[in-house]
Amino acid sequence: MGSTAVLPDIVDGKTAERLAEGQVIQAATILGQPGGWAVRIRYGSTERVIAAQRTQHPRLWRNLNTAAAYVRDTLGVARFDVDATAHDPGAVDRSRPDTAERQRRAHEAAEHDRWFRAEVQKTLDGIADGSVRLIEEEEWRRIAEAKRAELLRSIAKRPS
Structure with a gap:
Protein backbone atom coordinates (compact mmCIF):
# COMPACT_ATOMS: atom_id res chain seq x y z
CA MET A 1 0.00 0.00 0.00
CA GLY A 2 1.57 3.32 -1.05
CA SER A 3 1.50 6.38 1.17
CA THR A 4 0.11 8.55 -1.61
CA ALA A 5 -3.08 6.50 -1.52
CA VAL A 6 -5.75 6.90 1.12
CA LEU A 7 -4.34 6.12 4.55
CA PRO A 8 -5.60 2.93 6.21
CA ASP A 9 -7.83 2.92 9.27
CA ILE A 10 -6.51 4.54 12.42
CA VAL A 11 -5.65 3.35 15.90
CA ASP A 12 -5.33 5.64 18.91
CA GLY A 13 -1.93 6.13 20.51
CA LYS A 14 -2.79 4.37 23.77
CA THR A 15 -3.94 1.25 21.92
CA ALA A 16 -0.76 1.32 19.83
CA GLU A 17 1.29 1.51 23.04
CA ARG A 18 -0.61 -1.48 24.47
CA LEU A 19 0.07 -3.40 21.25
CA ALA A 20 3.75 -2.52 21.63
CA GLU A 21 3.74 -3.71 25.26
CA GLY A 22 2.21 -6.99 24.06
CA GLN A 23 4.96 -7.20 21.42
CA VAL A 24 2.48 -7.78 18.61
CA ILE A 25 3.60 -4.97 16.30
CA GLN A 26 5.36 -6.63 13.40
CA ALA A 27 6.35 -3.59 11.32
CA ALA A 28 6.15 0.18 11.16
CA THR A 29 6.40 2.69 8.35
CA ILE A 30 6.84 6.43 8.70
CA LEU A 31 4.76 7.99 5.95
CA GLY A 32 5.49 11.43 4.54
CA GLN A 33 2.34 13.54 4.43
CA PRO A 34 1.60 17.13 3.50
CA GLY A 35 2.89 19.06 6.52
CA GLY A 36 4.50 16.21 8.45
CA TRP A 37 4.99 12.51 9.06
CA ALA A 38 2.42 9.84 9.99
CA VAL A 39 3.18 6.40 11.46
CA ARG A 40 1.57 3.20 10.16
CA ILE A 41 1.88 -0.01 12.15
CA ARG A 42 1.19 -3.60 11.12
CA TYR A 43 0.10 -6.32 13.50
CA GLY A 44 -1.18 -9.60 12.11
CA SER A 45 -2.81 -8.79 8.77
CA THR A 46 -4.01 -5.39 10.02
CA GLU A 47 -2.46 -2.04 9.18
CA ARG A 48 -3.40 1.10 11.10
CA VAL A 49 -2.15 4.68 11.24
CA ILE A 50 -1.59 6.25 14.66
CA ALA A 51 -4.34 8.80 15.32
CA ALA A 52 -4.06 12.26 16.80
CA GLN A 53 -5.55 12.50 20.30
CA ARG A 54 -9.36 12.51 20.41
CA THR A 55 -9.68 12.67 16.60
CA GLN A 56 -10.19 10.39 13.67
CA HIS A 57 -7.26 11.97 11.82
CA PRO A 58 -3.68 10.69 11.56
CA ARG A 59 -1.23 12.15 14.03
CA LEU A 60 1.43 14.17 12.25
CA TRP A 61 4.91 14.68 13.61
CA ARG A 62 6.60 17.85 12.36
CA ASN A 63 9.91 16.23 11.66
CA LEU A 64 11.20 12.82 10.81
CA ASN A 65 13.44 12.59 13.90
CA THR A 66 10.56 12.83 16.36
CA ALA A 67 8.48 10.33 14.38
CA ALA A 68 11.43 7.94 14.31
CA ALA A 69 11.99 8.36 18.05
CA TYR A 70 8.32 7.54 18.67
CA VAL A 71 8.52 4.37 16.57
CA ARG A 72 11.79 3.24 18.17
CA ASP A 73 11.27 4.30 21.79
CA THR A 74 7.51 4.14 22.34
CA LEU A 75 6.52 1.37 19.96
CA GLY A 76 9.76 -0.60 20.36
CA VAL A 77 10.32 -1.08 16.63
CA ALA A 78 14.01 -0.54 15.88
CA ARG A 79 13.84 -1.30 12.12
CA PHE A 80 11.19 0.49 10.11
CA ASP A 81 10.57 1.91 6.65
CA VAL A 82 10.34 5.55 5.66
CA ASP A 83 8.19 6.52 2.68
CA ALA A 84 8.69 10.20 1.79
CA THR A 85 6.74 10.05 -1.47
CA ALA A 86 3.89 12.30 -0.29
CA HIS A 87 5.93 14.46 2.08
CA ASP A 88 5.45 18.21 1.53
CA PRO A 89 6.76 20.22 4.50
CA GLY A 90 5.32 23.50 3.24
CA ALA A 91 1.78 22.21 2.71
CA VAL A 92 0.51 23.28 6.13
CA ASP A 93 0.82 26.80 7.50
CA ARG A 94 1.85 26.37 11.12
CA SER A 95 2.20 30.05 11.93
CA ARG A 96 0.48 31.24 15.08
CA PRO A 97 -0.49 34.90 14.77
CA ASP A 98 -1.73 34.87 18.37
Missing part, protein backbone atom coordinates in the same frame (compact mmCIF):
# COMPACT_ATOMS: atom_id res chain seq x y z
CA THR A 99 1.70 33.91 19.72
CA ALA A 100 3.00 37.47 20.09
CA GLU A 101 -0.11 38.55 22.02
CA ARG A 102 0.00 35.43 24.22
CA GLN A 103 3.69 36.05 24.98
CA ARG A 104 3.02 39.72 25.78
CA ARG A 105 0.27 38.74 28.25
CA ALA A 106 2.54 36.13 29.83
CA HIS A 107 5.31 38.71 30.32
CA GLU A 108 2.82 41.20 31.80
CA ALA A 109 1.52 38.56 34.19
CA ALA A 110 5.05 37.63 35.25
CA GLU A 111 5.94 41.30 35.79
CA HIS A 112 2.77 41.85 37.85
CA ASP A 113 3.57 38.76 39.90
CA ARG A 114 7.10 40.09 40.62
CA TRP A 115 5.68 43.51 41.60
CA PHE A 116 2.99 41.97 43.84
CA ARG A 117 5.48 39.70 45.62
CA ALA A 118 7.82 42.66 46.18
CA GLU A 119 4.96 44.71 47.66
CA VAL A 120 4.00 41.88 50.00
CA GLN A 121 7.63 41.47 51.06
CA LYS A 122 7.95 45.23 51.74
CA THR A 123 4.86 45.08 53.94
CA LEU A 124 6.13 42.04 55.83
CA ASP A 125 9.51 43.74 56.32
CA GLY A 126 7.72 46.89 57.51
CA ILE A 127 5.71 44.92 60.04
CA ALA A 128 8.89 43.24 61.27
CA ASP A 129 10.83 46.51 61.68
CA GLY A 130 7.83 48.46 63.06
CA SER A 131 7.52 50.95 60.17
CA VAL A 132 4.13 49.47 59.18
CA ARG A 133 1.46 49.61 61.84
CA LEU A 134 -1.07 46.83 62.16
CA ILE A 135 -4.68 47.96 62.51
CA GLU A 136 -6.72 46.34 65.25
CA GLU A 137 -9.94 44.65 64.18
CA GLU A 138 -12.21 47.17 65.94
CA GLU A 139 -10.40 50.13 64.36
CA TRP A 140 -10.63 48.46 60.93
CA ARG A 141 -14.38 47.91 61.45
CA ARG A 142 -14.85 51.65 62.21
CA ILE A 143 -12.84 52.63 59.09
CA ALA A 144 -14.83 50.22 56.89
CA GLU A 145 -18.19 51.43 58.26
CA ALA A 146 -17.21 55.07 57.66
CA LYS A 147 -16.13 54.29 54.11
CA ARG A 148 -19.35 52.36 53.45
CA ALA A 149 -21.45 55.27 54.78
CA GLU A 150 -19.49 57.71 52.57
CA LEU A 151 -20.09 55.52 49.49
CA LEU A 152 -23.81 55.21 50.23
CA ARG A 153 -24.08 59.03 50.58
CA SER A 154 -22.32 59.56 47.23
CA ILE A 155 -24.60 57.00 45.55
CA ALA A 156 -27.69 58.66 47.02
CA LYS A 157 -26.59 62.07 45.61
CA ARG A 158 -26.37 60.72 42.04
CA PRO A 159 -29.28 61.43 39.72
CA SER A 160 -31.18 58.30 38.67
